[in-house]
Amino acid sequence: MPSPAIEMIGITKIFPGVVANDGVNLEVAEGEIHALLGENGAGKSTLMSILFGLYESDGGIIKIRGREVRIRGPNDATVLGIGMVHQHFKLVHNFTITENIILGLEPKNRLGNLDIKTAEEKVVRLSETYGLAVDPKAKIENITVGMQQRVEILKILYRSADILIFDEPTAVLTPQEVDELLAIFNRLKAEGKTIILITHKLREIKAAADRCTVLRRGKCAGTVMVKDTDERKLAEMMVGRAVNFRIEKKPPSPGEVILKIEDLTVIGSKGTPAVNGLSLEVRAGEIVGVAGVDGNGQSELVAAISGLLPVKSGRVLLKDRDISRESIRRRNEGGMGLVPEDRHKHGLILAFRLDENLVLKSYRKSPYSSRFGFLRFSRIADHAKTLIGEFDIRAGNGPATSAGGMSGGNQQKAVIAREIDLSPDLLIVSQPTRGLDVGAIEYIHRRIVEERDKGRAVLLVSFELDEIMALCDRIAAVSKGRVVGVVPAETADERQIGAMMAGVEA
Ligand SMILES: Nc1ncnc2c1ncn2[C@@H]1O[C@H](COP(=O)(O)OP(=O)(O)OP(=O)(O)O)[C@@H](O)[C@H]1O
Ligand SMILES: [Mg+2]
Incomplete structure (x- = not known):
């Protein structure tokens, strides 16, 4: 019996x-794909950060291939052949792919200058070996998230890692990209790499992993052979109760039109129309889903409605008022709520406390500000306590926790809590359940349906067709910045929507 690649024994970390x-005990065999599953805040990222040397544990030991080691920093981890792709990528956006991959290990020529040609050749060779096609000269800011992830993988392969840690690698990927990544995992495994995969998607665990270790509230709830279990059992092991995968909802009773988009055109980052003559209506009391393959104008559509991108032509009407050129604040005050696709860029201020983040859109009003404009901190903290309870936001220090120190899923819950709490007439939710565990998804879906039932208009953008099919009343399929067709969800079938997403009219 060869020794396991990794043994983490009795690991304790206190924040x-x-x-x-x-x-926590975790044992990973050489050459296996080992999944790490657990609720938001269960301690998965922390455990992997300890293995990668980002945090020092307060107790326990780590053995790599049978030998006890001390990992004091990422450099120690790299020397031991451990590489990590983080939950939130860490690339330099105005650098090229090659520059990012070689960062810190740049090949030099005889004069000691950077030898970019040799570097590019190495990158190409590496990408061919593992079937990770990239353009070495492209800048990070111009490539898709899926491509950025390949760069992250190449970065650790360039450092000769043979133990690869992936922290929620599929959370930001489209379904097609997920399949590609799972195929890449199998190739890496065939090359003899050991993989630890953190994911909330039980289907991916079933599809890719050999074994799965479940964490619950910082403790190990057990390790199972994936082939001997199913999604239901995994979910139950993880949250400690049965999870309802179906969304219960009554038929909608749509009212007046709340959001009206007329012939909208928005210029994207490439300088060409990303939204191209798009029209759509969302009524009070209905959930309209925008279904499409990533990069068909969904992000730009949401950005234009919410005021993050300018409208080139056409109009956006909120309750019959043209808001196309209004400031973001005016739009918010006019009854718009937004759960943005990127929680770090547009959802939270990571350096602020949780309670401050929960009043980002309401701090100027009573009861959070006094008549004289002073913030009333106790009211702000009380408000946070209410939302923490309601949305089960797990934050170690309660309202005072810094948003940056919260787990990814709990950051997401905080953004959703803030927006739903404002009870806006129009609630725009973009990839709302990204990074959430199955229990949290169940809750958030229920809350979105409740908002609908209270008469709110909900616009949902999601790359997960399952989520759209389950949650929406009407589905608008988009392709190349236009709505190809709108169908009632009740009678829609996945094949038909898939065809429309590919541009085929219904
Ligand atoms: N740098 C930090 N400072 C303070 N607390 C932290 C820090 N990092 C993590 N925590 C806390 O440790 C706990 C575990 O967090 P961790 O990020 O490991 O969870 P996770 O299992 O990865 O969750 P998710 O699925 O949401 O990503 C959480 O309660 C979190 O708030
Ligand atoms: Mg995490």
């Missing part, structure tokens, strides 16, 4: 107010 890892 202020929370035991993130509480005597």
